Amino acid sequence: MNKISNNDFLALTRANEYFLTPFSIDHPQCDIDILATGVIYFCPKNIIDNQRKKAIVISCAIHGNETAPIEICNDIISDLLSNNINLQHPTLFIFGNPPAINIGERFVEENLNRLFSGMRSSDNNDYDPTLNKERVRAAELEKLVTEFYQKHPDAERTHYDLHTAIRDSAHEKFAVYPFIHGKPWHKEQFEIVRSMGVTTFLLMQKPATTFSYYSSNIHGAHSFTIELGKVRPFGENDQTKFAASKQTIINLISGQEVDIHQFDASNYQFMSVHKEVVKHNDSFKLTFSDDVANFTAFNQGDVFAIEDDVEIKADTNGEAIVFPNANVANGQRAMLTVIPVNIDNNLV
Numbered sequence: 001m002n003k004i005s006n007n008d009f010l011a012l013t014r015a016n017e018y019f020l021t022p023f024s025i026d027h028p029q030c031d032i033d034i035l036a037t038g039v040i041y042f043c044p045k046n047i048i049d050n051q052r053k054k055a056i057v058i059s060c061a062i063h064g065n066e067t068a069p070i071e072i073c074n075d076i077i078s079d080l081l082s083n084n085i086n087l088q089h090p091t092l093f094i095f096g097n098p099p100a101i102n103i104g105e106r107f108v109e110e111n112l113n114r115l116f117s118g119m120r121s122s123d124n125n126d127y128d129p130t131l132n133k134e135r136v137r138a139a140e141l142e143k144l145v146t147e148f149y150q151k152h153p154d155a156e157r158t159h160y161d162l163h164t165a166i167r168d169s170a171h172e173k174f175a176v177y178p179f180i181h182g183k184p185w186h187k188e189q190f191e192i193v194r195s196m197g198v199t200t201f202l203l204m205q206k207p208a209t210t211f212s213y214y215s216s217n218i219h220g221a222h223s224f225t226i227e228l229g230k231v232r233p234f235g236e237n238d239q240t241k242f243a244a245s246k247q248t249i250i251n252l253i254s255g256q257e258v259d260i261h262q263f264d265a266s267n268y269q270f271m272s273v274h275k276e277v278v279k280h281n282d283s284f285k286l287t288f289s290d291d292v293a294n295f296t297a298f299n300q301g302d303v304f305a306i307e308d309d310v311e312i313k314a315d316t317n318g319e320a321i322v323f324p325n326a327n328v329a330n331g332q333r334a335m336l337t338v339i340p341v342n343i344d345n346n347l348v
């Protein structure tokens, strides 16, 4: 019988960063399969017939240096293995990029969160899925997520992709709600994510190459990229800041529901993308320093960035910056700007 020593799935993952032969674990309450390195599937042996059915994906380490979500997931996996959590719903945990975890970097060769669905769409014939190991991993994760959801065809699909951000944020925690093509936003999902301590939502208006857009668009999952705080090395995360997020995930997988009647739009900051700033060449530079926080608002006419002597300016008062990073490759997004938006008329 195979086992995970000390119930430490992260240690097993880090010791097998590119490949792990799949195996199963005997457990009194759950079927447990290690499907690939960093990917572990739990399914209750007895799913109650009349209960609401969900299939839940919890991913972290899509960026290898974002340690707080990795620690949260590893703790929960450990508690599941030692039968300390009463699992009610099939759940797939994913450590996205194990080699990047091992070197303490965001990625090894290419940002994994730019390599999902959109990159392989029919209008992108140039995409070589074998070019590097991150591309191979993106395809593997898509396959495993597909098989997971197919295994539970009548379950409601959800996916929470957990991250921490490179820079400080004026809103410490925030979530990206991927583009849902005009479908309504879900109060219940807002309440679930709010119970993680997240009240700021960035509502995207176009397809993306992220993991959360992939599961939302291809599988119809309620899916989010959730930024839980700031990047720090292993062991340096203040666990009290992540306690609500961890408890929310435990509640989710053990079948405890949020109260949708608690939803009140005034508890939230809903933001929509105003501009996507793409870096075209090496002359691109941001006008503000690295310690300016995400969601810092600018005034109309303020200059965000300069490229080839062209100034990129705020169009309106309150236009705020998100994910600025002048070090991206040429042709990639270097920053978003966002503005507040009212979503009352498209909520269920």
Ligand SMILES: [Zn+2]
Pocket (backbone or CB within 6 Å): 062, 063, 066, 163, 164, 165
């Ligand atoms: Zn990240």
